[in-house]
Amino acid sequence: MDSQTSGASAVVKGTLVKIPHQSTWVFGLVTAISIPLPSHEQTPDEQRFAEVLLLGEADVGTDPATPIRFERGVSFFPSVGAQVYIATADDLALVYAKRSSSSVRIGTIHQGRSIPAYVSPDRLLGKHFAVLGTTGTGKSCAVAVILRRIVEAHRNAHILVLDPHNEYASAFGDYAEVIDATSFELPYWLFNFEELSGSILGDVTGSEELQREATALAALVCRAKEAFLGNTKKASHITVNTPVPYKMSELLSLLDAEMGKLGHGRNVLPLQNLKTKINTLRNDSRYAFMFGGIATSDNMNKILSRIFRIPVQNKPIAILDLSAVPSEVLNIVVSVLARITFDLAVFSERSVPVLLVCEEAHRYLPADDRQGFEPTKRILSRIAREGRKYGVALGIISQRPSDLAMSALCQCNSIFALRLSSTADQEFVRAMLPDWGGGLFDFLPALRNGEAIVIGEAVPVPARVRFDTLPPEHMPCSKTAPFSEAWQTNGAGKDLLEGVIARWRTEH
Ligand SMILES: Nc1ncnc2c1ncn2[C@@H]1O[C@H](COP(=O)(O)OP(=O)(O)O)[C@@H](O)[C@H]1O
Ligand SMILES: [Mg+2]
Missing domain, CATH: 3.40.50.300 (P-loop containing nucleotide triphosphate hydrolases)
Structure with a gap:
């Protein structure tokens, strides 16, 4: 291996190299280096092998040592015995050049810090x-x-x-x-049924009880959406997944009406559970992004x-x-x-x-x-x-x-x-x-x-x-928790805890 910039010892994994082949320069990255028989003192005839991953090629310019027009992909593999050169700063600039006017700079290339x-x-x-x-x-x-x-x-x-x-x-x-x-703001009515059911009921698989609650919820969502849209053309195309508004208060009234019909029988239990779960979330300030809006509007x-x-x-x-x-x-x-x-x-x-x-x-x-x-x-x-x-x-x-x-x-x-x-x-x-x-x-x-x-x-x-x-x-x-900084100042007084407890209580 030879180099135009520095000795072959400068070759490390990841170095970009170029190899001449007829009227092209083939470029590749060194992916492995080995010295099968390392000598005690480095001698010029010590054999060193570099594995090169070929990446692309460039034309030979007017100056044969200066490649121009780099493209990805290799049409000819270099022949055995060809000289290998470490890419110069100009070569790096050519290979890593801006490829289109919309390209944006994100940093610099390790091999050539100014590139x-x-x-x-x-x-x-x-x-x-x-x-x-x-x-x-x-x-x-x-x-x-x-x-x-x-x-x-x-x-x-x-x-x-x-x-x-x-x-x-x-x-x-x-x-x-x-x-x-x-x-x-991400109102509940933008959720599809799986998402709404997941939020209110959690994972329903494997529980017949929860599945009964989910079935009831699906029917109620559809009815609440229809009620919101009134007697309009849109209402006839409604499914449980259509992202149209409905009022949660409407859904809960429908739920109450259903419960009223069922009296005190066993069948009322899923509806009761569903009502409790919906109300728990509605009253939880952490769920304000879903249930927050005072008036439901589109x-x-x-x-x-x-x-x-x-x-x-x-x-x-x-x-x-x-x-x-x-x-x-x-x-x-x-x-x-x-x-x-x-x-x-x-x-x-x-x-x-x-x-x-x-x-x-x-x-x-x-x-x-x-x-x-x-x-x-x-x-x-x-x-x-x-x-x-x-x-x-x-x-x-x-x-x-x-x-x-x-x-x-x-x-x-x-x-x-x-x-x-x-x-x-x-x-x-x-x-x-x-x-x-x-x-x-x-x-x-x-x-x-x-x-x-x-x-x-x-x-x-x-x-x-x-x-x-x-x-x-x-x-x-x-x-990252700022330990050393925080432990140098005495900022954690009684007032701090009062604020923390107040937030704790309002946000839960
Ligand atoms: N491009 C960069 N510019 C400035 N600082 C950086 C840069 N990359 C990393 N850092 C430093 O490293 C720290 C951690 O970076 P960060 O992006 O938060 O890591 P991660 O997201 O991987 O956890 C930053 O606080 C910053 O000090
Ligand atoms: Mg991060």
Whole structure:
């Protein structure tokens, strides 16, 4: 191996190299290095082998040493004995060049610190992407960099970020509409039957008693919807899943009337239980986003407009703070939101391409069949499989890739793999991308914070990328408990507990 810039010893796994072949330069990444018989002192004739994954080729320019016009894919394999050169800064700039005018910068290439790394939004969002990495490695910052750069260049984007830890509220400044716990509205009548039944009754499978309550609920929902719409044409097309408003008070009156008819018999028990459960949720302030509105009105237009930024009104990102949603219904809420996203895309006939960013995706798309909420898994998998057709892209963020459903992750054509410390997670990512010669992934445990191996459609060729550093005011606020800071000041007085107890009592 030879080099135009430095000695062959500078070759490490991940180094981009070029090999001349007739009138082309073939480019590849070193994926493994071996020295079969290492000598005690390094001698010039010591044999060193590098395995190279060929990635693409460029034409020879007027200066034979300077390749031009890089393209992915290799038409001829270099011959045995050909010289191999380490790519120069110019070569790196050529290979990692901006591929289209819409490409956006996200950071720099590890091999050449001054070379920008670009991603193409069309390719990134065309087939979903994933950001994977152990907690604290910079996933949320990476998401903030990627989204910020996309919206800076695409002011009319439609991006919905599901934010279970309330991290992103301040990260996007004026670009984002922040829907916080106090203003988040997702009325019960937007839920389909599975989602409503899941919220009120929990998992009904295997319990005849609960199934009787579910059957009663379905009938009552239909009647309450018909009552709301009155004697209109719309009322004749109503199903239990149609997203039209109805009054919960109406449903409860219908329920009372049914109970009245049944008297004190055994059959009244499911209805009584159902009534108690509905009232418990209605009186629980944590469920105000579902049951909150004083008057039920058809404000579906207003709700969709705010969540999906239609019209954009200079805020292409909606941050949905889900931190206050009770954990027992979080999965259901995500199901409703994902389903509405998909339905909106279908009924708008692809006129509004939407990116749905899912933090903590392993919660909603678990590998274990017994976990999660079935409708959430179903709709997210459907978006993963069919979203492209309808203009819905998924951004899957997770610190536990090995707990994620492989089927959904396989639909991600761009992967940003930050440091992964667990071997199970490293193996999972490696298995997911078998074509990449494994070698690149050897870096996964050793990456620095804010560094990622980026692979797939979004980038011209795989790269080790250092994300641009976000200024503090653009950073998502990660919620690591600030021990040392808190333990230095004496801020935890009696007043603090009074406030905590008051909140505890009102929010439960
Ligand atoms: N691109 C970046 N710009 C600025 N700081 C970063 C960047 N990437 C990582 N960091 C640092 O790493 C910390 C953890 O990043 P974060 O994105 O919250 O990690 P994760 O979401 O993986 O838990 C941040 O608080 C920040 O200090
Ligand atoms: Mg995070």
